[in-house]
Amino acid sequence: MADNSSTNNGKRSFDAIVIGSGMSGGWAAKEFTEKGWNTLVLERGRDVQHLKDYPTTNKFPWEFEHRGQMPLEITQANPVISRCYAFKEDAAHFFVKDQEHPYQQELPFDWIRGYQVGGKSIMWARQTQRWSDFDFEGPARDGFAVDWPIRYKDLAPWYSHVEKFVGISGNKDGLNILPDGEFLPALELTCVDHYFKEILQKNYQNRHLIYGRCAHLTEPTALHLEQGRGQCQKRNLCQRGCPFGGYFNSNSSTIPWAAKTGKMTLRPFSVVHSIIYDEQKGKATGVRVIDSHTKEMVEYYAKIIFVNAGALNTNLILLNSTSSRFPQGLGNDHGLLGQFLAFHNYRARINATHEGHLESTTDGRSHTSAYLPRFRNVEKQETDFLRGYAAGFSSYRSIKRNTQGLGQALKQHLAEKELGPWQVGSHMMGETIPKATNQVSLHSSLKDEWGIPQLNIRVGYDDNDEKMVKDYLEQMTDMFQKAGFTNIKTSDSKQAPGLDIHEMGGVRMGKDPKTSLLNEFNQLHACKNVYVTDGACMTSTSTQNPSLTYMALTARAVDHAVRNGGI
Amino acid sequence: MPTSRRQVLKQILFVSAGSALIPTCLLLPQNKGLQLKHISVSADQEMIFAALADTLIPKTVSPGALEVHADLFVWKMLDDCTPKEEQEKFLKGLNAFSAAFQKQQKQFFNNAASTERLAFLEQLELSKDKEDPLVIFYTKAKQRLIQAYSGSEFFMTKVQVYEQIPSRFHGCVPVSNQTIKPA
Numbered sequence: 001m002a003d004n005s006s007t008n009n010g011k012r013s014f015d016a017i018v019i020g021s022g023m024s025g026g027w028a029a030k031e032f033t034e035k036g037w038n039t040l041v042l043e044r045g046r047d048v049q050h051l052k053d054y055p056t057t058n059k060f061p062w063e064f065e066h067r068g069q070m071p072l073e074i075t076q077a078n079p080v081i082s083r084c085y086a087f088k089e090d091a092a093h094f095f096v097k098d099q100e101h102p103y104q105q106e107l108p109f110d111w112i113r114g115y116q117v118g119g120k121s122i123m124w125a126r127q128t129q130r131w132s133d134f135d136f137e138g139p140a141r142d143g144f145a146v147d148w149p150i151r152y153k154d155l156a157p158w159y160s161h162v163e164k165f166v167g168i169s170g171n172k173d174g175l176n177i178l179p180d181g182e183f184l185p186a187l188e189l190t191c192v193d194h195y196f197k198e199i200l201q202k203n204y205q206n207r208h209l210i211y212g213r214c215a216h217l218t219e220p221t222a223l224h225l226e227q228g229r230g231q232c233q234k235r236n237l238c239q240r241g242c243p244f245g246g247y248f249n250s251n252s253s254t255i256p257w258a259a260k261t262g263k264m265t266l267r268p269f270s271v272v273h274s275i276i277y278d279e280q281k282g283k284a285t286g287v288r289v290i291d292s293h294t295k296e297m298v299e300y301y302a303k304i305i306f307v308n309a310g311a312l313n314t315n316l317i318l319l320n321s322t323s324s325r326f327p328q329g330l331g332n333d334h335g336l337l338g339q340f341l342a343f344h345n346y347r348a349r350i351n352a353t354h355e356g357h358l359e360s361t362t363d364g365r366s367h368t369s370a371y372l373p374r375f376r377n378v379e380k381q382e383t384d385f386l387r388g389y390a391a392g393f394s395s396y397r398s399i400k401r402n403t404q405g406l407g408q409a410l411k412q413h414l415a416e417k418e419l420g421p422w423q424v425g426s427h428m429m430g431e432t433i434p435k436a437t438n439q440v441s442l443h444s445s446l447k448d449e450w451g452i453p454q455l456n457i458r459v460g461y462d463d464n465d466e467k468m469v470k471d472y473l474e475q476m477t478d479m480f481q482k483a484g485f486t487n488i489k490t491s492d493s494k495q496a497p498g499l500d501i502h503e504m505g506g507v508r509m510g511k512d513p514k515t516s517l518l519n520e521f522n523q524l525h526a527c528k529n530v531y532v533t534d535g536a537c538m539t540s541t542s543t544q545n546p547s548l549t550y551m552a553l554t555a556r557a558v559d560h561a562v563r564n565g566g567i
Numbered sequence: 568m569p570t571s572r573r574q575v576l577k578q579i580l581f582v583s584a585g586s587a588l589i590p591t592c593l594l595l596p597q598n599k600g601l602q603l604k605h606i607s608v609s610a611d612q613e614m615i616f617a618a619l620a621d622t623l624i625p626k627t628v629s630p631g632a633l634e635v636h637a638d639l640f641v642w643k644m645l646d647d648c649t650p651k652e653e654q655e656k657f658l659k660g661l662n663a664f665s666a667a668f669q670k671q672q673k674q675f676f677n678n679a680a681s682t683e684r685l686a687f688l689e690q691l692e693l694s695k696d697k698e699d700p701l702v703i704f705y706t707k708a709k710q711r712l713i714q715a716y717s718g719s720e721f722f723m724t725k726v727q728v729y730e731q732i733p734s735r736f737h738g739c740v741p742v743s744n745q746t747i748k749p750a
Contacts, residue, residue, distance in 0.1 A: 060731060062720040071647040188738030233734045361742050364735035403713055406688050407625050414624075414717060415726050419742060 014040040014265065016561070017287055017302040019272050019317065022119020024534040024550040025308035026250030026258075027162070031558035032306075033263035040300055041258070042270040042289060044309075045115030048094075048122065050228075050252040054241030056090045064089045083499055084112050086123050091239040094122050104443055106458035108496035111312060111503075117268060118251040119310060120501065123239040126215045126247050127368065127545035128168050129390075130159050130179045134378055135542035138431075142377075142386050145340060145434045146510040148539050149520035152179065158552035158559075166248040166551070167224050169232075169368075170213030178210070178373040178544075184218045186211040191360045192395035192422050193370045199483040206378060207479070209393060212371035215248035215548075227253050236365045247367070269293055271450045274321040275305055275330050275530060283529045284330070290450045304529050304561045307507075308554070311341075311535030315440050315506040316455050318532075331517050331524035337507060341438040341459050342541045344502040345389070345430030347492050348469045350476045352485035354395065354422040361397040361419060369394035372426075374543045376471065385467035389430035390543040391476065398423045424485055428472040431543050432497075433464055434505050459497045502546055504538035521560040522553060531557045601639070603646040606654050611675075615665045616641070618677035620712050622684040630721050637715035644711070660704025667701055 015037035018028040025041065032039040047053070061067060068089045075082040078098040087095050096113040103111055114120040133152045140147040156179070163182040170183040189197070189211055197209035216232040217224050224230075229245030229252055238247045245252040258264040273288040276299065286301035307314045315338050321330035329337045369392050376388030398420035402413040438460065442453035473490045480488050497503070510516020513525035518537050524530045533554040535546060601608050620632035620641075632638060645654055668676040668687055676684060691705040716722055723729040 058731075060720070060723070061729060062718060062723060066644060066648055067718050069644070069648050072650065073647070187736050191739035193738065233732045234736050235732055237731075359742060360739050363737040363740045364730075364733035366736045366738070401713075401717075403709070406623060406685060406692065408627055410713075411624055411627065411629070411631075414713065414722075417727055 012286075012298070012300050014038045014300065014302040016040070016304045016306065017042065017300055018306045018308060019287065020119065020308035020310060020313075020534065021117045021250055021255060021266065022114070022308065022310060022534075023121045023124070023250065023547045024554045025119070025306070026121065026254030027551045027554040028306040028308055028533065028558055029258040029264055029266075030165075030254040031555050032562070033258040033261040035558070035562045036261075037263060037562065039258070039264050040302065041255075041264055041266045042272055042287070042300075043117050043119075043266065043268045044271045044292060045117065045268060047266070047268040048116045048118050048241075048251055050241070050245065050249075050256060051243060053251075054243065055093070057237070057240045057243050059090065059240075080110050081112065083110055083495070084501070086239045088239075090237070091123055094239070101448055102446075103455045103457055104446065106456055107460045109457040109459050110496045110498035111457065112498060112501045113310065113313075117255060117266065118249050121249040121547075122241055122251060124249075124501075124547060125545065126238060127371075128163075128166070128170075128213050128215050128548040129371070129373070129544040130181055131155070131542055131544055131549055132177055132179050134177055134374075135540070135544070138387060138542065139540045142381065144386065145540050146508065146512065146515050149509050149511045149516075154520070155549070155552050155556065158556040159548065161555055162548065162551045164221075165223060165227075166215050166253065166548075167217040167220065167229070168213055168548075169211075169216045169218040171211050173208065173210045175208055175210070175373060177206075177375075177378055181213070183213065184216075184221075186213075187218065187366050187368065189370055190362050190395045191357045192354055192424060193393065195354075195357065196393065196395070196424070196479075196483050197370075200372075200479060203479075203482050204375070207372060207375045209370050209372050212368045212392065214368040216367055217246050227257060229253065232367065234365045234367060236367050238367065271452070272309065272317050273297065273450070273452055274317065275307075276301075277321065277323040277325060277330060277527065279323065279325055282527075284527055290452075292450065295450065304531070306554075306557070306561075307530065307532045307536070308534045311503045311506065311538075312440055312455060312457070314532055314534055314536035316442070316452070318507060319440075319442050320452060326526070330530065331507075331526045333526055334514060336436075336515070337517060338441055339436045339439040339506065340434035340508055340539075341440065341503065341505040342432045342434040342538070343459065343497045343504065344500040344541060344543070345432055345461070345465050345468060346427060346500040347430075347465075347495055348428040348472045348476075348490070349425065349493070350473060350480065350488065350490045351423065351425040352480050352488040354424050354483070354485050356484070357422055358419075374431075376475075383467075383471060385464045385471065386433055387431040387464075387468075388543065389428045389468060389472050391426045391428055391472070393424070393426045395422055395424045397421075424480070426476055428469070428476075429500075429543050429545070430465065430468045430472065431541050433462070434508070434540060435462065438505075440506060457498075459503070461497065502535070502541070504535040504541050504546060507532045507536040508539045509537050510539060522557040523560075529561075531561060533557045601642055603642060605646050605651075606658065608642060608658070611665075612658065612661055613638075613642075614677045615675065616661060616708070618679075618684065619664070619688075619708060622681065622688055623709060623712055624716050625681070629725070632712055632716050635716060635719035635721045637712050637719060640715040640718070641708075641711045644715075657704070657707065660700060660707070663701055664704055664708075 016032045016039045021043040029041045136148045139145040171186045172180040200207040232246030269292040271290045276286045278285045319329040372391040374388040400418040400420040446454040507517045509518040522531045620638040624632035
């Protein structure tokens, strides 16, 4: 029945099904349809079409009822999403409110979600750094998680493939820790970025401040223009969706590209309940979808299924895909599904004042900042904690507002624009070590609105993370002092995991089916026609913003699936 | 009838005195009442706060706080985005401010001449007593009004121009002489 595709189920049978339309799902859709495969893309949320569905994109600051601030009624009713930096009046409509899809926090976890076509690619921070073998070899060298089944050389051509299409602005920095890619021109660093870069060069062996590579079209190529995207205009209002298509999101790029092939069927309002496993055939045959409005269940069938629901929802779908062959969830013969989750530690920050360079300032707006790649434990283990952290670094001239006086005098003061000293700041992006105890599971009784079990999330910090926070603050303080920065202030937000929006793992890749879920091409070891190429596949996290790696893994996996004719 | 004549006279005097001395009062929403969701603000409170806004940032050759509805924006933010305790503190502060003025000047703040209003605010500006609830209220009110005024369309298009689409980023340019536009 399930496979009787051409006769009974014409409209419900496809060559490939992609679950999710965000960062990685969009790429699966593009790659499959370009290769001529009829592809069904399932999205649990509404459709968001480029330009048409960016209601706030051209609004001026004064056009927002509360100048961007969220009303207390909303923040009090939605404490989790309200902690997200981008949940403001201009982009709140792209985020999932707490009660729209509840979950159980066995430990505090801020699960930040975007349920719509494009997913979180609409609101992402657009930072795109490649991994190197210092990252892929981490678990094997340092004895945690399992060895990655791939190395940099396996992914390098796919990084290039993705970068050319997405459009990445960056410099060829020649650093072995952060390989160069296919770059569009970078924006300038500020004078103080340059100054700090020199201080680091003078004082340390391996601390290189670079321009943070990011998904912006500084100089669009023919391939970008063909997508209908244009040059980034430095508005830095990206989270609203860009009227120029100046940064990459699925909505402006991969999804319309896939649609143009005529091979894509996009189905919004489709909550995936589970993947259908056929015992006789020994493979997956399709998915069960609940229409989010009618709550009706419909089945769709395909040769290949890509799970790109977003790391934790991908775990949820697989855990909920039970059969007599897989009573604990699809591909989960050993109970490892949902375990070894990890994330990025973003707790620590440092700010200071720079008294120099008063003759200079910046002009216009930048959409990124400087970036300090990992320098701890790179060549060898050298601290009392494993792995390390990357750091963002930004510098800008503060504005002094004179609010003295009354009446005409006050008006005059407000009209004056006086520059204050440079302000500098940095935040950490720390690697966390995946552990069996950091896990998600299905709640035994609580269900969501669609009758699907709610997710229990149990993810916490450990001693390694605490040591890393301490080291970051010490090292940055040392660097700031060497630069002569003053008024140095450090902070540890103690924010819950999840708020980094870099949750990863649970369906990790590995060489051995006994200790991992996915092989080197992101196929479930035990059900080869199901691929997982979103954050759930990550064996370890390293320090880089992960989206670029998900996209490269996805393109590589589709290539594998198609070359193998659907397994 | 004498009584009613007296009343009519009183009203005329009140109105003419009001319009002669504080012409901006004509801009005030008379008994319009604010449409607020969480707090209730009386017409008196609304008028006194409007007069405070008008005194702090008056209309000159360019619009003042009332022309850009800075006072109404402050009420909106107080209503929608401010915790209850802070709302109550603000309203209490406003009442105390009004009472203090009335005690000193024997008239309502919004009925006083602008020179009298300015003189009263000067006292608060110069006060060294940062613990004085009146000074705390005044400082907060001024801060909120400045935020509202400088976030207005007028301010962001005519005074310190907000560039929605800069189309450029230069990381290191000389600080140019700042042009000061008349307010």
